[in-house]
Amino acid sequence: MFKPFLAVLAAVVISGCSTVPEEKQDERDPLQSFNRPVYDFNMDVLDKYILRPVTVSYVAVTPQPVRNSIVNFTTNLLTPTDAINAGLQGKPSSMGVNAARFLVNSTVGIFGLFDVASSLGLKHQDEDFGQTLGVWGLGDGAYIMLPAMGPSTVRNLTGDVIDNYVMPEIALSTPQTIAVFALKAIEARASLMAQEKLLEESLDPYIFVKDIYFQRQLYELHDGNPPLKEEPTDFDEDFLENL
Template sequence: MSAMRAIPALIVCAVLAACSVPGPGEAPDGIWDPNEAGNRKTHEFNRKLDKRVLRGSGNGYTRTVPEGVRKSVSNFADTTSLPQTVVNQILQGRPGPATRNTLRFAVNATLGFGGIADVASNMGMPKDESDFGETLHVWGVPEGAYVELPFLGPSTERDTAGRVVDLVTDPLSYVLPVGARRTATAARIVAKVGERGEFSGTVDSLLYDSADSYAQLRLIYLQNRRFELDGTEGAAGDYIDPEEIDTEGF
């Protein structure tokens, strides 16, 4: 257990040392992508994976599974992610949101029948997510270069490290039996597949109708992520609503 506790600290140290920062004039448009050639290859892999697997699975899921069942799966996935959110909000020095999400977890895990119903939102405790990438941002770690990850998609050096830390600091992974952990993981995966089906038109337009899907996905991810982090990293413009994207001529 002590070794597991040391992993996040080692990763943070590696991030602090490894997150690249553009020199003067190297990223005038706010996009630092020194590994674009490799990222584009990963993007093509992800695009083929989406076309062959995810698009059909997402559309099939939304067509065949009743909306109420899909909502229950999403609620359960959200409930199981709340302890991780609370950990990050504590690390960010945000006791108010951490307390609210602790109560949200308690309410939905009990009154919400194990998390399949979102009772807490109706009681004034809406969904509020956080991750270790945001924690690193609060701690002053630079964004680093843009990265596209296999299977996972757009990220940055900082957020990539955050994903790894989140994997080893999830409180539920230390208290739930193996079967329950697998159920929680499966619910999160299925919820993501459902999101792919729900926003199928927008995603298809972005990935398959735009002239340069890589560049557009990179722009949308960076601007939205910076907006989520309060726009403090020089985002050019504000939040982009994926539903309002016009890919014609891009």
């Protein structure tokens, strides 16, 4: 499903990105002349007319306990992926916690609908293949704004393909994988409702989102202890959590 996007991306790379004004050049973002229109499309079309209305309706008709169970269920389905990535990153403790979480929540938690593991002190260890590649020494690569998917980098796009398609396909059918992705996207959007004003009031929402994204990646790569001191920000942690 990434072939059409990659074809467009290749065309942009071949044509060059020299149209970006010099004062707005960012070495992390060599594809800015492509990324900005995609960002505008995501926000002004997809989010405004599809994702946000669907999310508002979903929140209005779905009781919070049901939503919690949906989040628990989708998180549990992907917990084996977290465990595998923890192992690949040389984190046996995180791998063991995620494996135990999956066992407990899939049984006592009724197929993951209830997060019993957290009440036992087994907190979810979020590990993805993008982080794995980072631990292995691979750099971020170019920043990419993906149609309908939001911000990413070359490294994390590769990781997302492995985490969200290759690994789940081992246990889930394609329709099930798509359903899980859609539910996660709606819940992520719902959690950002309270942060919309921050985005609207920023001088340049595109740069705002990009900077938050890179801060979040650094935070995750170093398990919440990044080596560089980050500038203080005004946004809520939930904004970072769902990028």
